[in-house]
Every structure is written in structure tokens, then in C-alpha cells.
Amino acid sequence: MKLLGNKRLLILMLGLICFIALMGLTFGQLGYKTWPEKFMKDTISWTQGLIYKPVGFIAGVFEEVNRLRTLHEENTVLRETLSRYARDTTRLNDLELQNERLQAALGFTERQKSMNKYNFRIAEVVTFQQANKTITINLGEKDGIRPNMAVQSVEGLLGRVVAVSNFYSDVQLLTGIDDKAASNSKAITVTVKGKENESFGMIEHFDPDKQKLIMTKIEPNDKLQVGDTIITHGAGLVFPRGIEIGKVVERYEGEAVTHVAAIEPFASFNHLREVFVIEVPELR
Structure with a gap:
């Protein structure tokens, strides 16, 4: 049993060494000349594709959530700003109209006093x-x-x-x-x-x-x-x-x-x- 366990460990280590070596060959050269290199490239790319798509999708979801949160906060600020602007504009218009009425009233009373x-x-x-x-x-x-x-x-x-x-x-x-x-x-x-x-x-x-x-x-x-x-x-x-x-x-x-x-x-x-x-x- 101990010998069998050592063999498994040895096989696993050899496999890992081979994998690292092949990775080095894969990324250390610009081309893929031998079939092991091509096979390893295809295998790694396929595996990376399986991992990248879900990760990219999840990252995109979080990015969209953050963007929506930012838009919501900006819209809230804009609504509050527009509300204040509308309120202030209405108040200003009312004050201007009241000022015009009172100015007219003042002119009216002065004319009447003279008559x-x-x-x-x-x-x-x-x-x-x-x-x-x-x-x-x-x-x-x-x-x-x-x-x-x-x-x-x-x-x-x-x-x-x-x-x-x-x-x-x-x-x-x-x-x-x-x-x-x-x-x-x-x-x-x-x-x-x-x-x-x-x-x-x-x-x-x-x-x-x-x-x-x-x-x-x-x-x-x-x-x-x-x-x-x-x-x-x-x-x-x-x-x-x-x-x-x-x-x-x-x-x-x-x-x-x-x-x-x-x-x-x-x-x-x-x-x-x-x-x-x-x-x-x-x-x-």
C-alpha cells in the first residue's frame, strides 16, 4: 500500500512537471511546430474558454449593476435639482408678478392722491x-x-x-x-x-x-x-x-x-x- 501510494505521488509529480514544461514550450515560442505543442495549446485554450466565459459574464453583471447604481444615484440628484429649480422658478415668477402688481398699485395710489x-x-x-x-x-x-x-x-x-x-x-x-x-x-x-x-x-x-x-x-x-x-x-x-x-x-x-x-x-x-x-x- 505504501509503495502504491508512492507510485501515485510520483506519477502526479511527473505529470505536473510535464505540464509545466509543455506550458513553457507553449508560451515561450511564437509558433506551434510539433503536434504535442498544438494539442496542448488547443487544450489550454479550450479550458481557458470554459473558465473565461462564465467569469466574464459574472464580471459583466457586476459591472452593469454598478453602472445602474451610479445612474440611479445621478438621476436622484438630477430629480432633486430639477425639483428645487422648478420650486425656485415658480417662487421667482410669483414674486416678480407680485412686484409688478405692487408697483402698479403704488403708481395708481399716487395718481389718485393727486386727483x-x-x-x-x-x-x-x-x-x-x-x-x-x-x-x-x-x-x-x-x-x-x-x-x-x-x-x-x-x-x-x-x-x-x-x-x-x-x-x-x-x-x-x-x-x-x-x-x-x-x-x-x-x-x-x-x-x-x-x-x-x-x-x-x-x-x-x-x-x-x-x-x-x-x-x-x-x-x-x-x-x-x-x-x-x-x-x-x-x-x-x-x-x-x-x-x-x-x-x-x-x-x-x-x-x-x-x-x-x-x-x-x-x-x-x-x-x-x-x-x-x-x-x-x-x-x-
Whole structure:
């Protein structure tokens, strides 16, 4: 048994020596001249191919996993960057729009101060109630706001205060006035800018189909004509005198002897952000 074991060890050592020798011959020469060299080259190449393909495949898998992980991390950073950029851009645009509105408001109040003695209290619109055409502003009784104060935007008259709490007020827009409001002495007495002594009428309701204010009680010989600017007359002490309302786009005969005119409002009643409550110092 001991002799048999030594023979096996000797054979294994001889085989290993031969293998190393053949490897040396294989890699030490540029050509393969004898058939043992060619056979050994083919055998080694075939064996290396069996080992290389799985190893290469596994290495490729790990390389793809690492590449995907890197791409995922880069995409996450890019998404966060784009999110911050979009948020900052939106905030910047909003600030720019607000700055433009406030600049326009400042110019508006300065012009108005030079024309009359009214005070203009700027307020932010909190909510808009589509059903009854009212807005809620963030000024109330604590700020000196009272019912029936006129409210306008930079463009023109918006409506009047109808309800007041400590810190908020509801404003009835012109788009919500109707004959019932007129019967409660809340119709707007108006005249033509530049023709204050030659023209007079009343705005009693808003026509939702035409999207126009309807001016009534116009005398047949009134100087009002298409293109004129309509302003508040001041009679009734609800709406101060001289606030621009809109432009005459149509004039026609009414059911009675008086005429009727359709007025296109200057003010936009959608997407209101800041408005002005008009204080008349003489009435305080």
C-alpha cells in the first residue's frame, strides 16, 4: 500500500512537471511546430474558454449593476435639482408678478392722491365665492372698514363692502348686482368722464350673457356715445365720485322714453389678488 501510494505521488509529480514544461514550450515560442505543442495549446485554450466565459459574464453583471447604481444615484440628484429649480422658478415668477402688481398699485395710489382726497387701503383677496359673486378681503372692522365702502382694482371699480367682521370683509362685485340691489338704493349713479354736466345714468345690473354692465335712465338728448369712459357720479354717497368703471360699447332705446347703454368694465373680476378699499375722509 505504501509503495502504491508512492507510485501515485510520483506519477502526479511527473505529470505536473510535464505540464509545466509543455506550458513553457507553449508560451515561450511564437509558433506551434510539433503536434504535442498544438494539442496542448488547443487544450489550454479550450479550458481557458470554459473558465473565461462564465467569469466574464459574472464580471459583466457586476459591472452593469454598478453602472445602474451610479445612474440611479445621478438621476436622484438630477430629480432633486430639477425639483428645487422648478420650486425656485415658480417662487421667482410669483414674486416678480407680485412686484409688478405692487408697483402698479403704488403708481395708481399716487395718481389718485393727486386727483382727489380719497385714501386707498390695499387689501389681499382671501377667497372668491362664485355663487354670489363676492370676494373676501383681509381687512375688517379693526382696520376701519365699514359696509358700503367702494372697492376697486388698479383698472377700475369692482364693487362695495357688504359685510364686515373684525378682521375680514365681504365685497359684492359688480358682476353680482341686479335689480334687487338697485331697489335697495345700491345702484351706481354714473356719468361720462369729461362730460360730467352733460351726461347721467344709473348702472342697475350686470348682463351675464353679454358680460356687460347695463346703464339705464339715459335721457334721449344725453351726450353719451360709444367709446366714452363711464365714471361714478358720486350721488347717493355710496360710491365716491370719479372712479372709472368702463367703456360704452353700445347705446340703444329702452322700453320707456329713456335710453340704455352697455358698459364693458375696465376691471377684471377673475384671479383678483390685491384690491383697494376707498376711504372718504369727509365721511369718517
